[in-house]
Amino acid sequence: MAQETTQQAPASAPTAPARALLPFILPAVAVGVAASLVFVGVSTAAEKLQHVLWGPLPDALGVGRYSVLWMFVMLVATGVAVGLVVWKVPGHAGPDPATLGLDAPVLRPGVLPGLVLVTALMLAGGPSLGPENPIIAVNVGLAAWLGGRVLPRAPDALWPVLAESATIGALFGTPVAAALVISEALAGRPMRGRLWDNLFAPLTAGACGAMTTTLVAHPTFDLGLPPIGHPHAGDLLAALVVAPVSAVLGMCAVYAFPYVHAGFRRLRHPMLMLPAGGAVLGALAAVGGRLTLFKGLSEVGQLARDPEGWSAGQFATMTVVKLAALLVAASCGFRGGRIFPAVFVGTALGLCAHALVPAVHPSLGVATGVLGMLLAVTRQGWVSLFTAAVLVASPTIIALLTIASLPAWLLVTGRPQMQLREDGAPVR
Structure with a gap:
């Protein structure tokens, strides 16, 4: 029984040779950089629109920037704008967002422009949601579409994993978050080889996504609160x-x-x-x-x-x-x-x-x-x-x-x- 347990343990899985991992480096780097630039681009555009909608525009109208009236008007107007895109733009900005998590489906390319547009409108208009789910979905769709054409022999499952890891790395400014999410997802799936062999390409994409965001946007999550010291x-x-x-x-x-x-x-x-x-x-x-x-x-x-x-x-x-x-x-x-x-x-x-x-x-x-x-x-x-x-x-x-x-x-x-x-x- 002990011998059988040893044979089934993850440690007994063979380690992949370096030549099996090296071909994944360039695709992972490309996806990591591109995913970060998509995230930064959408976020920057949304911030500029937010500055206009919640600054010069209410000032020009003689309305308080964060008055009750302006907050109500802006949130209803954002609902109208997003509703128009969902109604009229091809692809209807993707599936019902209530059905989506971090593991986004591969959407067809025609859906992605509308999804990018409603994400920017939402971020600028004030609803209480973040960019992570739609940006992951956009990057997964782009990576699957472009990757399948540039490297048609690569496994189809490669591109969504790379895009998800790259986007999470870009969102948090560190590849550690991407590694944690992917390792948690892999825990419920059969794996070939060691865990780190399976994480090599996603971690590369996450690291490149995080580094690109760090160099371009300088994000930080540290709130600057006083350190806790020795716990009691x-x-x-x-x-x-x-x-x-x-x-x-x-x-x-x-x-x-x-x-x-x-x-x-x-x-x-x-x-x-x-x-x-x-x-x-x-x-x-x-x-x-x-x-x-x-x-x-x-x-x-x-x-x-x-x-x-x-x-x-x-x-x-x-x-x-x-x-x-x-x-x-x-x-x-x-x-x-x-x-x-x-x-x-x-x-x-x-x-x-x-x-x-x-x-x-x-x-x-x-x-x-x-x-x-x-x-x-x-x-x-x-x-x-x-x-x-x-x-x-x-x-x-x-x-x-x-x-x-x-x-x-x-x-x-x-x-x-x-x-x-x-x-x-x-x-x-």
């Missing part, structure tokens, strides 16, 4: 409370997701669903304020720069409003991902815990709040741990996050995910 028993208790509470709150949105999605689907037309979603988002923005708009990454930085600048009630309001905005935006048809707004929700919840109990270190509150929220919303364990850790530059927090992830994971595993099948049933 109170920190452990706080971590074991905040992360599960955050996970439970996130699961409330997950359980509500199919019902909210079904409610918008009853409107049956993108020119009804998306403007209606924009109207709901405008009402939520009136309650939560301007920090609850957009994907949430720069807004998280504003919260972290002054953890004492808001009361516990204000942090709680932003937490609930942003989570509700994420739920509505993901349900009504806006194309976008859920990771970045979930980071804002977790950050606001962690700072709320610090405001309620000052003994909870702000860095610990933020990291464990983000950890629990991402576990519930994404069901990606490694990405949740990684994202929570990089927000707080404190090596001592890793152990606390690992321990906190255990009860939080028990609360979310085996339960519905924030992703639906085509029939509207939640993925488990």
Whole structure:
């Protein structure tokens, strides 16, 4: 029995020779650089449009940039603009975004221009979604289309994996996130050879994507919060409370997701669903304020720069409003991902815990709040741990996050995910 177990262990798998891996380097480098440039290009265009829509335009109209009126008008207008593209542009901007996760399907080339356009409009207009899901889908489609023509003998499955890894590396500015996502995906699939042999090409693409983004856009996830120092028993208790509470709150949105999605689907037309979603988002923005708009990454930085600048009630309001905005935006048809707004929700919840109990270190509150929220919303364990850790530059927090992830994971595993099948049933 022991001999049989040894033979089946992953360590017994043969190592691929270097000549088998070398041909993948150039395709991985090309996909990594191209995927990063697509991400940076769409993000830059969206930022420039956002600057106009939320700056000179309301100023010229004599309306406050983030007044209740302008937030409502802009979110409804964004719904109308995205609805027009989904309705009229060939490909209809891809499938229902509620059915998509990080592992995007290969879309035909004719779908991609519309998907790029609605992503830029969404990022500029204020809905609470990030760029990750649609940008991954665009890069996967481009890589499969171009790669199949340039290297027709390469396996068809190669291009989606390279594009997904490259885009995740570009999004987070490090290939570590890509390696974690791909290794988690490979854990449920049969592999030929060693894990690192299978990760070689995706890791190359992720590294090139991350380095390109770093050189071009200089991203950073470190919030600049004070380091936690040497942990003590109170920190452990706080971590074991905040992360599960955050996970439970996130699961409330997950359980509500199919019902909210079904409610918008009853409107049956993108020119009804998306403007209606924009109207709901405008009402939520009136309650939560301007920090609850957009994907949430720069807004998280504003919260972290002054953890004492808001009361516990204000942090709680932003937490609930942003989570509700994420739920509505993901349900009504806006194309976008859920990771970045979930980071804002977790950050606001962690700072709320610090405001309620000052003994909870702000860095610990933020990291464990983000950890629990991402576990519930994404069901990606490694990405949740990684994202929570990089927000707080404190090596001592890793152990606390690992321990906190255990009860939080028990609360979310085996339960519905924030992703639906085509029939509207939640993925488990």
